[in-house]
Amino acid sequence: MGRVFDWLDRKFDDPVRDYDIRINSLxxxxxxxxxxxxxxxxxxxxxxxxxxxxxxEFNSKLVSALPAGGFMLHCDRRTAxxxxxxxxxxxVFVKLKAKRGRLYVTGFNVTCYDMVMDMYFNGCEVIPPExxxxxxxxxxxxxxxxxxxLPAEVPVYGGSRIPSxxxxxxxxxxxxxxxxxxxxxxxxxxxxxxxxxxxxxxGSAYTFTGSYRSSSFERALGGSYRxxxxxxxxVSGSFRHGSFSGILFNGSYYSGSYHRGSFVYGGGDxxxxxxxxxxxxxREPDENxxxxxxxxxxxxxxxxxDLI
Amino acid sequence: MKGFYxxxxxxxFAKGGGEFHLEDYEIATLxxxxxxxxxxxxxxxxxxxxxxxxxxxxxxxxxIFDRGVVRIEVPDDxxxxxxxAAGKMVALKAEEAPSVMIDTDLIIWKNIEKELKDAYVKxxxxxxxxxxxxxxxxxxxxxxxxxxxKSWDFKVLPANTALLYIADQDLKDRYTCESLRFMQMSxxxxxxxxxxxFAEQRILPMCAAAKGxxxxxxxxxxxxxREQSLFTHIWGHKSVFRFNMDERRAFxxxxxxxxxxxxxxxxxxxxxxxELEEYLNA
Numbered sequence: 001m002g003r004v005f006d007w008l009d010r011k012f013d014d015p016v017r018d019y020d021i022r023i024n025s026l027x028x029x030x031x032x033x034x035x036x037x038x039x040x041x042x043x044x045x046x047x048x049x050x051x052x053x054x055x056x057e058f059n060s061k062l063v064s065a066l067p068a069g070g071f072m073l074h075c076d077r078r079t080a081x082x083x084x085x086x087x088x089x090x091x092v093f094v095k096l097k098a099k100r101g102r103l104y105v106t107g108f109n110v111t112c113y114d115m116v117m118d119m120y121f122n123g124c125e126v127i128p129p130e131x132x133x134x135x136x137x138x139x140x141x142x143x144x145x146x147x148x149x150l151p152a153e154v155p156v157y158g159g160s161r162i163p164s165x166x167x168x169x170x171x172x173x174x175x176x177x178x179x180x181x182x183x184x185x186x187x188x189x190x191x192x193x194x195x196x197x198x199x200x201x202x203g204s205a206y207t208f209t210g211s212y213r214s215s216s217f218e219r220a221l222g223g224s225y226r227x228x229x230x231x232x233x234x235v236s237g238s239f240r241h242g243s244f245s246g247i248l249f250n251g252s253y254y255s256g257s258y259h260r261g262s263f264v265y266g267g268g269d270x271x272x273x274x275x276x277x278x279x280x281x282x283r284e285p286d287e288n289x290x291x292x293x294x295x296x297x298x299x300x301x302x303x304x305x306d307l308i
Numbered sequence: 309m310k311g312f313y314x315x316x317x318x319x320x321f322a323k324g325g326g327e328f329h330l331e332d333y334e335i336a337t338l339x340x341x342x343x344x345x346x347x348x349x350x351x352x353x354x355x356x357x358x359x360x361x362x363x364x365x366x367x368x369x370x371x372i373f374d375r376g377v378v379r380i381e382v383p384d385d386x387x388x389x390x391x392x393a394a395g396k397m398v399a400l401k402a403e404e405a406p407s408v409m410i411d412t413d414l415i416i417w418k419n420i421e422k423e424l425k426d427a428y429v430k431x432x433x434x435x436x437x438x439x440x441x442x443x444x445x446x447x448x449x450x451x452x453x454x455x456x457x458k459s460w461d462f463k464v465l466p467a468n469t470a471l472l473y474i475a476d477q478d479l480k481d482r483y484t485c486e487s488l489r490f491m492q493m494s495x496x497x498x499x500x501x502x503x504x505x506f507a508e509q510r511i512l513p514m515c516a517a518a519k520g521x522x523x524x525x526x527x528x529x530x531x532x533x534r535e536q537s538l539f540t541h542i543w544g545h546k547s548v549f550r551f552n553m554d555e556r557r558a559f560x561x562x563x564x565x566x567x568x569x570x571x572x573x574x575x576x577x578x579x580x581x582x583e584l585e586e587y588l589n590a
Binding site: 298303308 | 340546553582
């Protein structure tokens with residue numbers, strides 16, 4: 001199957017310098033979707049913590065694959081409410097940088113109607129929105145028309161201190177396996193082919209067949225995530241809209257148990273880390289709670305950086 | 309007081325990384341760390357495996373260590389994905405005590421000899437026994453024949469070894485030997501946190517306690533790390549540099565500026581390193 005982002009590869013006869021110049025001259029392009037929920041909005045600092053789903057094929061080409069969490073953008077409350085409407089993701093455009101033949105993202109922009117907002121990574125926590133849909137974009141772009149996004153070529157592993165259960169592959173389409181469902185369990189497996197596809201959900205309440213392209217929601221995926229199989233990623237959730245002509249998810253990024261109320265934040269090496277605040281809160285002895293939080297904060301920020 | 313660093317590339321390759329490289333912010337931090345250590349404390353050495361040695365040579369960084377670069381070989385039966393810091397243990401085993409082991413992302417800004425006086429073992433700080441990170445050792449699946457030494461007290465608090473000073477050769481040998489033995493004798497696992505920190509951070513204070521030594525810490529409380537003026541530790545902030553190019557650029561420029569103003573010899577070396585090229589003319 002063809003790859004959409006092959007053009008980001010350095011060819012064998014492509015000198016590093018030429019490759020760098022070619023990449024550094026590129027305009028920004030669409031590489032993922034940003035999801036917003038007002039629960040992630042901080043009025044005090046007018047900051048929105050953003051949950052992102054990246055194109056897996058694109059992500060696998062970066063030196064460090066981008067995590068789902070850890071990103072922030074600043075906007076006023078009114079804009080935040082606008083972004084949170086509709087539950088659909090907004091396209092994220094990235095500007096690439098190549099250095100000695102290696103690929104990095106040097107800028108992130110989220111587009112919403114006629115607005116273009118800067119987004120940046122600071123490792124902040126984000127609660128994944130309950131519903132995650134990929135909305136059909138008005139803007140033509142490669143990522144959007146990529147019907148089959150294959151699993152990442154290279155597995156993306158967690159950082160050195162990330163438990164292995166959070167290892168991931170970065171890809172948001174392709175073969176997948178859905179293992180649980182909020183309103184009754186179902187199991188689904190299979191893979192979509194470009195342009196057409198049928199799917200069947202085996203379970204107590206939902207059976208589904210059809211083409212997976214629709215006018216309103218081209219890619220849809222339900223929401224409150226639960227456990228995952230490491231290989232392909234898992235999603236489960238309640239479908240808010242009764243009709244959409246395709247369901248699909250992304251598998252990737254993570255596995256492991258995941259509960260309502262969990263947070264995802266950007267870990268190292270492009271893997272999002274999850275914490276379950278409630279569980280953590282419940283387990284920690286009172287006298288230690290403060291220490292653990294201080295520890296985590298210090299670890300994430302480092303210390304003495306102002307001494308340089 | 310002599311100090312040393314280590315670079316082990318096997319975890320990088322095991323994760324599917326291509327040609328080994330250090331990112332610009334890693335190089336800038338290392339240069340500053342080495343320069344500051346040499347200026348305030350003493351000679352430095354790098355322990356590196358073959359790929360790291362080749363990389364340091366190719367980048368022109370081989371001669372920044374005044375005690376040279378020494379090759380290390382980590383035993384094949386240690387899983388680099390689980391025990392990603394095993395290189396540190398092998399380096400420590402090869403180094404003669406007393407010595408200071410320094411992580412490549414840690415900078416020591418002052419002379420620490422006074423602080424090391426009278427200490428047998430000194431680390432940057434102690435850790436809480438959080439059961440999620442430091443579970444009951446009985447939960448580790450070990451190969452047949454392995455037993456935890458009876459002298460170990462599992463209630464002893466772990467020690468963070470981003471910086472580690474060991475004065476006693478016997479203790480150092482015992483620690484590295486037990487740590488590597490644990491790595492080699494553990495059954496296959498996908499966990500790359502609890503096993504690693506047990507081998508690195510718990511075995512040390514338990515071995516020390518068994519010998520009757522206390523483990524001292526530069527910072528008695530975690531929160532004091534934010535107030536101290538002795539160390540810079542990039543630690544988890546590397547993930548921000550990984551995905552935030554503005555921060556990365558600002559950080560690298562700050563490092564280069566500091567090198568230029570305070571460590572001119574190292575600045576000359578920095579000028580020859582291609583990875584830092586874009587910051588030198590900024």
